[in-house]
Amino acid sequence: MNNDINGPRQTRSLVGQIPEPDELYGREDFIDHLWRLIDGNNVLLLAPRRFGKSGVMRHVLLRPRAGFLPLSFELEDVDSPEEFVWRITRELLRHDTFKVLLRGAKRLPKAFGEWVKANFDEAEFEGAKIKFKENIKEDWREAAKRMLGELEKADKTIIFLFDEFPAMLDRLIEKQGEAVARDFLAWFRSVRLEQKDVLRRHRFIVAGSVGIDQILRKLGAADKLVDFARLTVEPLDEPTARRLASDLARSHSINCDDAILGRLFELIGAPVPYFIHIFISQIGQLPLAQRKDLTVADLERVYRERVLGPTCRHYFTHYSSRLQRYGKTGEKAALAVLRAVASQGRISRPALFDIYRKVRGRAAGDRAFDELMADLEYEWYLRLDSDTNEFYFRLRVMQDWWRRWYPAASAKGNTPQAQKP
Ligand SMILES: Nc1ncnc2c1ncn2[C@@H]1O[C@H](COP(=O)(O)OP(=O)(O)O)[C@@H](O)[C@H]1O
Ligand SMILES: [Mg+2]
Structure with a gap:
């Protein structure tokens, strides 16, 4: 929607603001x-x-x-x-x-x-x-x-x-x-x-x-x-996402070829426009010489150190703070589930139920668990692989973010249960 006959205009970097009609891609x-x-x-x-x-x-x-x-x-x-x-x-x-x-x-x-x-x-x-x-x-x-x-x-x-x-x-x-x-x-x-x-x-x-x-x-x-x-409202389709990413790159004077863009999409995991905006605005903060000659290694470093780092932490915090809506133990249980999937990549449903029950107590029923998992799927955190009955993170960037900021409880165990004599 943003291209006029004279070619694309400057594409404004949006990291959370509501896009104007002209700024909507796809x-x-x-x-x-x-x-x-x-x-x-x-x-x-x-x-x-x-x-x-x-x-x-x-x-x-x-x-x-x-x-x-x-x-x-x-x-x-x-x-x-x-x-x-x-x-x-x-x-x-x-x-x-x-x-x-x-x-x-x-x-x-x-x-x-x-x-x-x-x-x-x-x-x-x-x-x-x-x-x-x-x-x-x-x-x-x-x-x-x-x-x-x-x-x-x-x-x-x-x-x-x-x-x-x-x-x-x-x-x-x-x-x-x-x-x-x-x-x-x-x-x-x-x-x-x-x-x-x-x-x-x-x-x-x-x-x-x-x-x-x-x-x-x-x-x-x-x-x-x-x-x-x-x-x-789904993520963008692939060609539109590429157009958004290259328009944004151009307005930040970033030179990147298809391989680099491909890697960028791989790191995000699905073309959600918000994450494309965040990622490219972070690359945009590199010195000009590096932006002009961006390598895959530069891109990966920006991802690791900036997108997942303290600079961008607040862009993601609503994905963890919204879990408060489950109440105190509900939030703890949801956090435990997400931590575990983030660190292990894939976890079977029964194994996750055990993790959930450890936090919620023996009495926790599978109905409440099913509802939580349905919410986590609906809200794009997790997805169920119905062939293997395993849950995994839907977006790679989310998984990496959780792993970075909510690492799995240490082996020594600092969960409330583990502290009990
Ligand atoms: N169609 C789109 N094209 C480009 N960027 C978009 C588009 N939709 C959303 N965004 C990006 O996502 C961010 C949030 O968009 P917004 O419409 O406010 O989402 P929501 O209301 O679902 O929270 C924007 O700041 C922008 O970075
Ligand atoms: Mg909104």
Whole structure:
């Protein structure tokens, strides 16, 4: 998407920022497909963190197809249903058409309608927000439902882009308790569906980096998002990844041939654009003379010392810190599993179950283990080789990173069990 007729422009180095539509490599078909789906479905964008969900959503936001009006919401720090409704209302009031619609709306609950009329122009102010949340505390469900109902009168179909939705659910659970999160999900389902299985007019594209299924399971709400079509953001295909890598290399004045690029992809393990960006930006920090004449040995050294080293550690830490979501012993067990696979390369399922049980205690059942392993597979840490029944790391760079920063417990044994007399 980034090549114009005059050839490629400078390719900006992105190590975590959301790519602009121009900067997306190789998502044309994916985005076409997404637009086809959105015609008749709500969509759940699934992928581990940093695989490219937000970039795709930004493309939808900034390049809408005819008849649609996308609105974007970053939900990570939303901690109550009132805050959620506030975010939506504030965004709507930024658009003149919706302002007019909402001001004229007859069916809004009284407190809410009055607020909209009185605070029409001060929606940006912190005071407006507090007043708003107080006003709708009791009847946010009805107020927000009717507001969304009013919007169906708009001449375009609104697409609500909800980024980091699972993080919001996590926060709701943490701050308000599971009942509130469950209630919110039930409400959310009721605004999407007119009657059972009949979609209303708006569309929702929901994305998140943490396993949404795990959260739904915990809430006993596995059925609450069944009307969503699931779409996975995959790594790039090989030619596109090569194009990205060589464009990036060019903008960093790095000379590298096919052999070097081949080795780079081997070291990463699968063409996830984030890791390509990180790797090349690290090579870009070598002295110019070395960049101009890059060798495979240079590349391997950058990989070992920089990509896996302290310089880049923070680019990966979310892959370990997200394990906290399993609770204290759950996290320990997940760490033990990942450490073991990282150091041994491949471990059979039964052997891993033993490692898991050592940490979780004898009572640990295989159901919890299976769920953990399913999450670790879904989140792109591990993969099961169904021929040999062995787990291994899906990305080489991840395995090397875990081995480097989470080495297997030493032979002397410093695990809690080993310390017991
Ligand atoms: N299509 C793409 N082309 C080039 N780089 C990408 C692409 N998608 C993602 N990236 C890289 O991945 C990083 C994270 O992308 P983002 O869309 O924010 O992922 P997510 O929302 O899944 O965490 C970006 O900073 C960029 O380095
Ligand atoms: Mg994102």
